[in-house]
Amino acid sequence: MASFRASRKAQSSDGPATVLAIGTANPRNVVDQLAYPDFYFRVTNADDRQELKDKFKRICKTSSSSPPLTPFCLTSCLSLQLQQIRH
Known part of the structure; x- marks a missing residue:
């Protein structure tokens, strides 16, 4: 038990703890699901x-009202359809 306490003491700091950041990590390129079709078609010309x-x-x-489909899944299906139409 002494070795556990010693290892915890070695891992802790002597001063007060500081919280560096609290928040959510959302990338800048997040697109709302309802606006995604316009975004996708604009980007892919x-x-x-x-x-x-x-x-x-x-x-x-x-x-968006039921469990949402992932944009990757939707985009993959749409990309295949666009490729078939273009060729």
């Missing part, structure tokens, strides 16, 4: 695909 954009908006809107 696919604004001319209005029917896909509307479908993607519906998916994002319905998944």
Whole structure:
């Protein structure tokens, strides 16, 4: 038991503890789920695909009320559809 106390004493500081930061770590590029379709189509230069954009908006809107789908999953599916249309 003495070795445990000695190791705890060695790990602790003598002065008061200081909290360096409290908060959430959200990256600057966080996009709201309802605004994500507009963002994605603008970034991929696919604004001319209005029917896909509307479908993607519906998916994002319905998944925001139920357990949300991950943007990566949605983006992957959409990327495949865009590639098939372009080729």
